[in-house]
Amino acid sequence: MVPQWLLVVMHHSGCFDAWRMPIATGISYFSDDVGGALLYWPEGPDGPPARHAIRSDTALVLDTDSVFHGVDRVDGAEAGPSGSGRSTRSSAGGNAPRGWNRSHAQMDATVVPTKYWHALEDGRIQCDVCPRACKLREGQRGVCFVRARADDQIVLTTYGRSSGFCVDPIEKKPLNHFLPGTSVLSFGTAGCNLACRFCQNWDISKSKEIDTLADAAGPEDLARAARELGASSVAFTYNDPIVFLEYANDVADACHEVGIRTVAVTAGYVCDEPRRDFFAHVDAANVDLKGFTEDFYRHVAGGALAPVLETLEYLVHDTDVWVETTTLLIPGHNDSDDELHRMSEWVVDHLGIDFPMHFSGFHPDYRMLDVAPTPKETLTRARRIAMEHGLRFVYTGNVHDAEGDATVCPSCGTTVVQRDWYELRAYRLSGDGHCRTCGAAIPGVFDGPPGEWGARRRPVRLAGRTEGGGG
Numbered sequence: 001m002v003p004q005w006l007l008v009v010m011h012h013s014g015c016f017d018a019w020r021m022p023i024a025t026g027i028s029y030f031s032d033d034v035g036g037a038l039l040y041w042p043e044g045p046d047g048p049p050a051r052h053a054i055r056s057d058t059a060l061v062l063d064t065d066s067v068f069h070g071v072d073r074v075d076g077a078e079a080g081p082s083g084s085g086r087s088t089r090s091s092a093g094g095n096a097p098r099g100w101n102r103s104h105a106q107m108d109a110t111v112v113p114t115k116y117w118h119a120l121e122d123g124r125i126q127c128d129v130c131p132r133a134c135k136l137r138e139g140q141r142g143v144c145f146v147r148a149r150a151d152d153q154i155v156l157t158t159y160g161r162s163s164g165f166c167v168d169p170i171e172k173k174p175l176n177h178f179l180p181g182t183s184v185l186s187f188g189t190a191g192c193n194l195a196c197r198f199c200q201n202w203d204i205s206k207s208k209e210i211d212t213l214a215d216a217a218g219p220e221d222l223a224r225a226a227r228e229l230g231a232s233s234v235a236f237t238y239n240d241p242i243v244f245l246e247y248a249n250d251v252a253d254a255c256h257e258v259g260i261r262t263v264a265v266t267a268g269y270v271c272d273e274p275r276r277d278f279f280a281h282v283d284a285a286n287v288d289l290k291g292f293t294e295d296f297y298r299h300v301a302g303g304a305l306a307p308v309l310e311t312l313e314y315l316v317h318d319t320d321v322w323v324e325t326t327t328l329l330i331p332g333h334n335d336s337d338d339e340l341h342r343m344s345e346w347v348v349d350h351l352g353i354d355f356p357m358h359f360s361g362f363h364p365d366y367r368m369l370d371v372a373p374t375p376k377e378t379l380t381r382a383r384r385i386a387m388e389h390g391l392r393f394v395y396t397g398n399v400h401d402a403e404g405d406a407t408v409c410p411s412c413g414t415t416v417v418q419r420d421w422y423e424l425r426a427y428r429l430s431g432d433g434h435c436r437t438c439g440a441a442i443p444g445v446f447d448g449p450p451g452e453w454g455a456r457r458r459p460v461r462l463a464g465r466t467e468g469g470g471g
């Protein structure tokens with residue numbers, strides 16, 4: 001029997017609210033940037049996409065026909081064994097979390113055991129991947145929606161699955177000091193451990209273009225495809241790779257076997273041990289530094305600032321990973337002079353004056369449709385403030401800005417790389433990253449002449465791809 005309605009019960013500050021929601025054709029559930037479930041019917045009863053974000057740590061979603069149809073609540077209590085190492089993969093169904101049903105078939109084709117968790121005395125199992133520390137009963141999923149408790153362990157439910165593959169310019173990640181001009185095979189899966197109200201990616205990961213590319217690829221297939229497509233690296237992006245680190249790590253190993261490097265685009269919201277494990281597999285990272293107050297992280301991004309700063313310090317001081325940051329400036333939320341001064345000061349003091357930063361423009365999206373787009377002046381102001389603090393490589397994004405797109409040699413003032421958005425327009429560096437005018441070294445990862453990929457974005461499908469096959 002097909003359920004017609006959902007009963008959604010939400011807990012708010014000690015009170016319960018309940019709604020009965022109609023299930024229209026195509027309703028789906030996604031773990032998303034909301035940190036929970038997204039009730040979504042593409043054609044919406046009232047026009048274009050109707051979406052209701054439901055935090056899964058405060059909501060219980062049941063269909064009123066008593067057929068389990070979606071999201072379970074997160075908190076619970078059941079005993080389980082202490083953490084175990086990763087073993088073999090199994091298809092969904094065997095140890096698939098409760099609530100797995102045919103409507104999730106695209107998201108849960110493969111389920112793998114994980115090792116970052118421990119049993120609590122009250123019987124629940126706590127996931128130790130990120131500071132959210134989800135405590136799960138049997139069958140429940142974490143806030144990220146893709147890690148869940150099944151057979152008394154925490155499993156990853158999206159191993160080998162992707163929301164799409166695309167060949168991008170590396171400058172789009174953005175990384176301006178890592179193999180300039182080269183192409184990167186980008187992919188993501190599903191789920192996120194933050195809940196950014198301003199998420200700028202949900203339309204990419206949910207767009208029809210990506211939807212039609214719902215794809216699958218094992219690590220070796222992916223590495224081989226990257227090589228065949230001429231990509232210098234593979235990027236874990238679109239959603240935070242922390243939540244699918246077992247898959248990302250295996251992909252990274254396969255890539256390194258064939259000389260392909262790996263890039264992570266991440267919020268850096270991760271606990272110590274998985275942080276060390278994951279970034280040991282990564283050559284470069286762009287870390288979202290979403291703001292510089294705990295209040296912003298808590299109320300707008302659904303996370304915390306301190307673990308992100310720990311990740312940045314760890315990456316810069318304890319690893320060989322090349323790192324840059326991106327801050328999306330949202331008018332009235334994280335763009336005050338005071339916040340930008342404090343952020344810049346911290347970066348200089350903790351990461352050094354050669355650390356590259358990107359300030360990027362917000363456009364109204366997702367659950368922040370009532371905020372105006374970022375004026376270009378805000379981006380140039382942020383760049384000026386950061387450079388006043390001594391930072392030497394500060395970029396603006398999502399705008400045409402010749403100065404904010406340029407890398408200038410700090411030694412002689414030559415514009416060594418001029419970009420126009422993602423495209424290189426002038427390049428005056430040697431193969432190993434030295435200024436051709438004065439010979440000063442520019443920090444970064446350089447490997448011969450720049451790539452010639454340009455600004456192209458090329459979606460590719462990997463499922464069924466054979467060696468030597470086209471994209």
Ligand code: SF4
Pocket residue numbers: 127128129130131132133134141142143144145147148192193242243
């Ligand atoms: S990765 Fe984070 S959000 Fe996901 S289950 Fe683990 S603790 Fe929860």
